[in-house]
Every structure is written in C-alpha cells, then in structure tokens.
Amino acid sequence: MEKENRLNSECKAVKSKKQFEILPSLPTYGPMYIPVSETGKPFYSEGFPVRFYRRDGTEWVANFEPGWTDLKQVIQLDNTDLLLVIACGTCYLMDPDDTKPVAVFGVGYSHILQANASRYVLHDETHLTVIAADGTHWRTERISWDGLADVRIEKNVVSGLAFSPTCTSDEWVAFSYDLDTGSLVGGGGR
Template sequence: MYIPVTDNGEPFYSEGFPVRFYKTDGTEWIANFQPGWTDLKQIIEFEKNQNLLVIACGTCYIMNPKDAKPIQVFGVGFSDIFKANKDRLVLQDQTDLTIIEPDGTHWNTERISWDGLAEIKVENNLIYGLAFNPMHDADEWVEFKYDLDTKTLTGGSYYTFENKKPWWKVW
C-alpha cells in the first residue's frame, strides 16, 4: 500500500509519483508523492548524508529513506535541473532559480523574470539565460547572468521599483 507524502501531511489519494524506498534493516515502503505542476521527475542522492531529493512533477521533497515524513518540501513549478560547480544543483522555475547545495540545503535567487526563463546554461559558477519581458507593444527576451558564488544578478527582465517615485503621486 502506498504511503501518501505531501507538503502539509494531509492524505493524498490520487495517482502521484510513486517511489520505493529501502530501509537499512532490509524492509521497504512505497511513497506516493503529491505532484506539482510540471513534468520534471527525478531522484537524486546526496553524497554528504543519506537523504534524497525527490522531484515529483516539479515539487521537491527532501527525504530520508527510513522516514515517511519529508524533511522539507518546496516548489511546485520546477521545470528543469542543471549541475553546477561545487556539486550544486540548479532548479529552474518560471521567474527565478533555486540552488541546492550538496548537503541538501537550498536557497532562491532574486526574481529574474516577469514570466518565463529560457535557454539556461550553467558554466562553472555562472548561469546564463533569457528572461521573458512582456511589453505592451512587443514581447522580448532579455539576457541575464547570475553568479552563484557572489549571488549577484546582471540583466534579466524583472525590475524592482523600490526607491523610485510612484507615478501616481504628485509631489
């Protein structure tokens, strides 16, 4: 019988992403992971500990094979995964990236795109790609570069307007 695995611990009975786990004592159990919104399915073992990264249709579950409860759950829309330097993994979402360190900890970049990333390439500690910028007269793709070591973004299509005068206020 499947054991449902979800982000909130509530039962899940639809067909999800089934995975068979083997415990150190030789027993096994089968998890049914609640899926996310994409087709990305993958299982990755972390070398620094016994944990696994289970990507169930775009949703990530950090699991210890002996426990039916996830250590962490994050994301729902990851569409691609890349290997970077220092044994890091880079997950592509619609508007930003998530970096998973070799021990399973993870962090998110700032928002890079208004709505879509494309042509992602990873070279050493740099990520290159295109960020979608919907314009009123013509849509465009804007180049970006993200440095994993310094956590700095160059380019992209998402601009914050924090320290600018709002257009609707009269001064």
Template sequence: MTDIKRYEILEALPTYGPMYIPVTESGEPFYSEGFAVRFFKTDGSEWVANFQPGWTDLKGIYELKDTTNLLVIAYGTCYVMNPDDTKPVSVFGVGYVSVLNTQDGRLILQDQTDLTIIETDGSHWDTTRISWDGLKDLKLENNIVSGLSYDPMTEADELVHFSYDIDNKILTGGSYNRYETVKKPWWKMW
C-alpha cells in the first residue's frame, strides 16, 4: 500500500467539528459511543465513523493486501470499509476475540465455536464448527491453526485438541464433531 494516511483510531468521539457518522450493520442510527475512527478520503477530505460495537474487547484496523478496503474490528464486530464511503462493504460477527496473521496476508479471526478467514481481497468464510463453546491456545504454523476446544459433555469439561488446514478446509479433531452419529429419518423411532 501507499504511505498516505488512510485512518486514525480516536480515543473518543470528537467534541467539535462535523458530526460523526454512525456505522452499523442495519444502517440504523447508533447514538452511544462505540469504536471511533477518522477516515481520510482520497480527495483530501475526512470523516469520523462511530462503529457499533460487538460483544468483546477486540478492536483494531487491518489493511488488506489486495484491496484498498480496510477491516475494522469494533469490539468483536467486523466491518469491511472503503475509507471513501460511509457505508460498510460488509458487516459480520459480534464475538471475535483474537486475530492471527498468515504469511500470505490472510487474517484468521477466533470466535467461540469456529474460525473466520479473511482473504486478502476482503472476502471471508467460516470454518465448520470446531467447539461446543470455547477455543483457546491457538497457534498458526504453515497455514494450519491448532489449539484446544471445550467439551462440556464430559465430567471434567475436557479440552480437546484440534487442527484446521485453512488451505484445504480440513478439520481434524475438535470437541463438536466428537459426537457425530448416523442420522436416522425423522419417522424412524428405533
């Protein structure tokens, strides 16, 4: 990317100047203070966004390798934004808790039950469900994410190892698919 400043994360909403613009998934007005960001447009003007927050403490802005769009994470909710536009390109998630960076520029977002992969062009996809409710100790090596997934079905609330190959979209292990059974037709009772 260029060395031109495209955004500035603000400590709070400005007390003077033009009114901030609320950015939400639905486009509905949002009046509480969320995640405040000043964007600098390519024409030299600027605007302040107030992003509606999600449910966690994760916040930040990530530049995407193959697009001018930015990924804004506002307390667990993701907004793909073009700094020249006040409307998000896409909005997804509310509970992301951490981010891993791949060597090829992709981002891996951790939720409570699965992962979301942000491609270098800003598109995204979700893995299959990995955990019943909780992932921890994530590591990334050679585009394989590994870690522990919570299994509440055991007496000891066991943590089960998993690995996910993001290139081939293959899950190995994990607590959620531990109990997969052959599904019977709805009408068969025995």
C-alpha cells in the first residue's frame, strides 16, 4: 500500500510539471528546432515556436507551421498528456514526448471558447470545430457562407450570428448548435 501511494504521488508530480513554454522567437543557441507541419515536410521560416518538456526531463523546440490567422495558444487537455497547439489558426494535437503530431486540422481558426472543463469550441468563418478532452474532434456542417459573429456558449449550446448573403441583401442569421446532440438550428450556410 505504501509503495502504491508513493507511485501515485510521483505520477501526480510528473503531471504537475511544466509541459511547454511558448517562445517569443526561435532560440539562437542550443539544439536545432524541429519543424512541425501537417505534411511532415520541413519548412524554414519562423512559425509558432514552442519548447516542450518530456517526461524524462529532456526538452525540444518545435517550430509549428502557421495557418492564416493570429490565433496562437497552447492548451493542456484535461486528463490526458495531449496539448492542443493552435499555430495561427492551424491546430496540432501533440504529446510533448513526441516530435510528430497526433493530429493536424484546420488552418483558419480565429477564436476558441471553452465549453466546459472537457470541451473546447473553435470557429473559423464558416464552421465550428468541437474538441473533446481526449483529443477527438469534429466539425459541424457549414453554418455560414462567410462569417460568424457574436459566438458564445451557454449550457452546452453554441449560438451566434452567421452571414447569409441573398440576391437582394446581406443578412446576419441567428444559429444555435447543441454540443450534446450535434443538432444545428438556423444559420445561413446550407
């Protein structure tokens, strides 16, 4: 029992250690950074640099290929070792111990909202993408033709306005998306 308690406290200590650090630029000294892209092909311009700390105490620097927006963030997903790295609108699911992404998706995400402790919602100009705590993610059907505004979450329902041009006018149409059932009401993208 004592050995089990010691192992549990060691595991908690490892979990609480720093897993990443967002860098202001690529380091000029030390080991070479590792370019991380969707295709796996290297690129040589500065993207979104992040230092990762492995569980064994070593570290490495990733240079993430950027997407099309200004959204840059790293989020520790609950109850996993996965990190969601958002590099200028492109999402990379990363295990800090591995230099290859678990998954790469999107390119134009402009906003992220936390739905609850276990889910996040990203949006671009036309869709929502929901990310669960285990890293699984899904994209909604098209909600807007070219723009989402006033997006918010209340009680697991995402709502806002979707741009819907017509022959005679340009309108903003209300929409709501239930995160639990996956049902979409309204919007103007269909």
